[in-house]
Amino acid sequence: MKFPPFEFHRPGDLPEAVDLLLSYDGEALPLAGGQSLLPMMAFRLVAPKALIDLSAIPGLDGIELNGDSLRLGALVRWCDVLCSPVIANAHPLLVEAVRHVAHYQVRNRGTLGGSLAHADAAAEFPAICLVSDAMIDVVGRDGKRCIAARDFLLGAMETDLREGELVAAVRFPIWPAGRLWHFREFARRSGDFALAGVAMYCDPDRQAGVCRNWHIACFGLGEVAQRVDAVEAFLEAKPADTAHIREAVLIAQRHLVADGDIHAPAGYRKALATELLGRGLNEVFKAVAGGDG
Amino acid sequence: MADPRLVNLTVNGRMVAVSVEPRRSLADCLRHDLRLTGTHIGCEHGICGACTVLVDGAAVRACLMLAVQVEGRAIATVEGLAGAAALGPLQESFRRHHALQCGFCTPGILMSAHALLSAEPKADRARVIEVLSGHLCRCTGYLPIVEAILDAREAYLCGAAEPAGKGK
Structure with a gap:
């Protein structure tokens, strides 16, 4: 219409x-x-x-690597993320996630600030902000505020933005060399909203054969992207073996919240999310053992 | 109802000024105000891809842009792909490969393919399919379209296909 x-x-x-x-x-x-x-x-x-x-406001489309963070302006478009050599090094997980955002034609217009403020349950970018402990810089009547992604995303299309407030930028912590990561989502067609997806990273200690600093989020299955803190805590410094993956998946099943709709029932979405989580852990553990990544 | 605004833009290399209400989509502006009916409108919410045009060289949904947003921008539509007498190389390739039947989706697909090959003339099959996934075609089953785009790459590699929409 x-x-x-x-x-x-x-x-x-x-x-x-x-x-x-x-x-x-x-x-x-x-x-x-x-x-x-x-x-x-x-x-x-x-x-x-x-x-x-907002298109005539200068300085909202910057991609800057400062001492301790990668700062992306709210009007950075998906196509900018995909062709930025800075982001390719500073947040490879973000780049992989953005490959799954909508279609080529939409990625030429869509912005990350818009995605964050819109807060769709199946959107990749809010999930990446959540899993990465990103900080959201917003501007409003009373000046600037910084909000942790965890506190910013409140529900389906619901954020902590107050009346008159705008997302100005998103800041990601620096990505250390050697970090292992995994992103996977399932949608029925390329470019569709994901029925469920998972994003994760951790820092390997190759000599000990374990990973620390686990960050894991699932999205698309409930109202809002979810960090699975219980799984992160369980996996901390655990040996990379299949028994621990099985246990992690069981913990995720207990903690994840799923909703059903006409595209898929809640049980299916949760099964999909935990399956993707298990496969992701398997990939990460293989990389620890194999020494690549 | 908001007052009309004057918008200056370049369409297929020609500078134009058009008076539009803010609610006017770029697709409707091209079709109704500028009488460029080659750009088709299918779903009007960004799914089908029929209205795809180039804005400053990038393929976008003309139904998901407002005409007032293209102030000072260069637009390329399917009308700019062909010369006065002959089809462009991409269009020739579509004809050769029978890459259209009813033709409704074709203008949008041509513009996406033109943007892709102008930027990435060596795009492989997987990349072509990825870009094409932003378009719905209910006639062809897509395979002849993929072949037509792959076959047109040579013209873009040797520079025979002038990129449209780089307004003067």
């Missing part, structure tokens, strides 16, 4: 954008890449009084 009518503003800086958002008393929405917002408007799931286009 055609979009419902709205007013359109293109502010030149962040304070102006925040003022504009506030001036509509909650009835204006920020427009980044528009690859989720515009379809929702076409379906009349939202009909904002105004769109505040």
Whole structure:
């Protein structure tokens, strides 16, 4: 369907954008890449009084590697992530995840700040933020706030963003050399929303044949991406063998929360997530033993 | 209803100014305001790919962009792929391989393939299929389209296919 009518503003800086958002008393929405917002408007799931286009605000599309973090501006597009040599080294797990975001044509417009603020349950980027302990920089009426991804993502399309607040950037901790990682999702067709997916990393201690600092998240199966802390704690410094993988999968089954919908029932999604988790652990353990990665 | 705005853009190398309401999609602007009906509209929510055009050389859904967002940008549509008298090399290849039947999805697929081969003239089969996965075609079963795109690579490698949408 055609979009419902709205007013359109293109502010030149962040304070102006925040003022504009506030001036509509909650009835204006920020427009980044528009690859989720515009379809929702076409379906009349939202009909904002105004769109505040962020594209003319300078400095929101930066990719910077500072001393202790990789900082990505909110308007960095998926295609920018895929062709950035900086991100290829500084967060290979992110690059692999972004390969699964929508289609080629949508990746030329969609932004990571938009994905985060939209907070779709099946979206890859929020899951990568969650698993990586990313910090979200937001700007609002009272200036800047930094929010941990874990506190930012509250539910299906629900975030900690307050009225008038905008995502300005996402910061990822530095990625050490030798870190092992795995990403896998299952969707019925290429580019579809994942029915379930898993993202994980850990730091191997090759001499001891174990991994430490496990970070594991599952997404697509419930309202919001989930860290499986219990599995992370269980796997810490455990020998890389199949018995421990089996046990980890059982723990995940007890802790993950799944919802069903017309695409797949809850039980199927949970089974899929735990299967992907088990396969991922197997791959990571093989890499520890094999010494690659 | 919001007031119309004047938008300046380049379409297939020609500078134009068009007055549009903010709610006007780029696809509708091309078809209704600029009478470039080669860009087709299928689903109007970014799934089918029929409306794909190039914005500053990148393939995007014209139904998921507002006309007011393309101020100062260069747009390339399927009308820019062919010369005055002859088809472009990609279009020739589609004809040779019978890569269309009803033709509804074809303009979008041609634009995605054109963007891909302009940037990656050595794209392999897997990459072509990945890019094509952003399009729905209900006639061909996709295989002749893949063959047509692969077969057109040579023209892009030797520079016979001028990239469109690089507005002057």
